[in-house]
Structures are given as C-alpha cells and as structure tokens.
Amino acid sequence: MPDRPSVDPFDAVLLVSFGGPERPQDVLPFLENVTRGRGIPPERLAEVAEHYYALGGRSPINDQCRALLKAVEADLGEHGIDIAVYWGNRNWQPFLHDAVARMRDDGVRRAAAIVTSAYSSYSGCRQYRESLYDAVAGTPDAPRIDKLRHYFNHPGFVRAFVDTTCEALALLPQDLQPGARLVFVTHSIPIAMAAAAGPRGDAYVDQHRFVAEAVAHEVRERTGAAHAFDLVYCSRSGTASTPWLEPDVNDHLVGLAADRVKAVVVVPIGFVSDHMEVIHDLDTEAAATARRLGLGFGRASTPGVHPAFVSIVRDLLVERAAVESGDPVERTATGPLGATWDLCPATCCPNPRRQRPALCEVT
DSSP states (O other): OOOOOTTTTTEEEEEEOOOOOOOOOGGGHHHHHHHSSOOHHHHHHHHHHHHHHTTOOOOOOOHHHHHHHHHHHHHHHHOOOEEEEEESSSSSSSSHHHHHHHHTTTTOOOEEEEEEEOSSIIIIIHHHHHHHHHHHSSTTOOOOOOOOOTTTTTTHHHHHHEEEEEEEHSSSSSSTTTTOOOEEEEEHHHHHHHHHSSTTTHHHHHHHHHHHHHHHHHHHHHHSSSOOOEEEEOOSSSOSOBBBBOOOOHHHHHHHHHTTOOOOEEEEESSSSHHIIIIIIEEEEEHHHHHTTTTTEEEEEOOOOOOOHHHHHHHHHHHHHHHHHHHOOOOOOOOOTOOOOSBBTTTTOOOOSOOOOOBBBOO
C-alpha cells in the first residue's frame, strides 16, 4: 500500500444530511421541523405527509446515509486513512447537536464536514452551515468543524451520473434508445434564492447546467448517440405568490410529448441519493405522467454508494488537510467553473428570512 495520505489536522469526518422520519408518528413532527418559520399551512403538511405514509411512514434517506457512512469508512480504510466518521442531520435524528456532542465526548478536536448537497444555494449550503453553527455553539468544548467544498464538478460526481444514465438508457426498448431525451432534474427553489446563490449570484442554476452538459457530453462519448437534454425542476413548495424555478418536470414532459418526443430518461442530478423527492416526484408522479402521455420512461439512479461518488469524501478530505497544513494542493475539478472555495463569503447564499450566524465562512 502506498504511503498513508495525511489528513492532519483532522481527526474525524462528519457526514451532514437532511434527515427523515423512520416511523409514521415521526412524519408530521419532522415536516414541522423542516418548514418551521416558512408559513406553510397545516393542510399542505398533511398532504406531503401522505407521501411518507405511502412508504410506511419511513423516509429512505436515513438508511441511505447509513449505507454511505459505511462505504466512506471502508474507502478510507482501504486507502490507509484511520479516521472516525460521524453522522448528523439537520431535521431529524440523529441530530447534528448530538453528533457534535458525541465527537467531543470521543475526544475529537477537529472534523471535516461533508454535506449531502453538491450545489450552492441557501437551502443547499448556508442553511446547513447555520445548523452547524447552532450545534457547535450549543455544545461546550465542541470540536472545530470545517466544511469541505462543493463537489458538483468533481469528476467522481459526474462519472456516477454518466454511469447511471447509460444504464437507464440501456433499459429502454432498443428502438427508443437513440432518440431518448435526457431530462435533468433538481429541486426547485425560489427564483430570488437562486439569484443570490454563490458569491456572484446565479450559482445554483449555473452549476446544475454545467453538470447536465458534462453528463450529456460524456454519455455521447460513451454511447455514440447525441441526446438532446433539458434542465427542469421538482418539489416546488411555498406560497403560490412566490416565483420558483421552472419548468416543473411534469409540465415539461407534457411539452415533450406534444413535440413528438418518444422517450425520456430522467436524471436527478440535484440529489445524491434516492430519497423522498426522487421516489415520489419522479418514480411516482413523473412516471405516471409519462405513462399517461405514452412516453417511454427511464430513471437514472442517484450516486448513492457508487464508488466514484464515495471516493469524493477521501479526495476532498486529503485536499483540505493539505490546505490547512500549508502544503501544495492540486484541486480536482472538471470544466470551466473550477474548484469552488473552502470558506464561503459572508454574503454568499443569504438567508431569505433573517440574518443568522453560520459556520465555515470568511469573517
């Protein structure tokens, strides 16, 4: 085995995720945690709760985080990196404050946090950093936590989606494969939030467009077929008066059918695992829309525990350790946007409701 990569000064990795209910009685309290302060009416929460009850009241996301945690531990161990891996959620057990307290009790002094969100936005970055701030501030003698950078353009993230998109295309009837449309899907957010994403704004959409273009290009290189593609959105919530990113994936499928498109492969590039938005919004609603329209329908898997995705944690951990140690650093990123920043500017991805302190930013 080659020399063990140095990860000093870090002595732990913290997997930071969204969280989800694991019992029917947890569903409404979980949704209340997620939407607190946003003015979502109770009837909307009850409507969304039915999506969870249809799966037995258990979100798949926590099991997916458990699988990812084990895969990351195995990957680190295989490369000679002996470091503890912890896991904490923003919205449900295991909560971040419990994970931070557990790290402190185990003697951890400095942890590198990897968030299960690849892109820049308030809900995808700063809100997690606010929750990390709260967890650290509420834990006496808490370890220092450094958030690893965004990884939307890491080759491992792109490769995972190329693999799963090619697999989904191959499962379509053979006569539909060459002309199938690639429909890249991510979570819709308010237009104002998208405009404020990143240090210069518009990073959320720009980053997703890059991934869509990169995956479509690599699929063409691999299969020899050039597929037209689009970027669309799912999981819109909030008041009807607030403009959100469009088009919705279902509306887009209607338009494609009207244009005589015969088949689609839906690629959920905004998500790292097959959790509720993917299962309900795509596997249930979008698939039903496609059936109604007579569209051939395939759905690419999210990265999950794809080895190329799992390896991102190790790569970014070693990279950030070199930065903190003052050693030469070669940052891994593909495409013109380049590797993103280690520390977020204080004005980046602002909280749309009120200013709150956040961890891991330029002070």
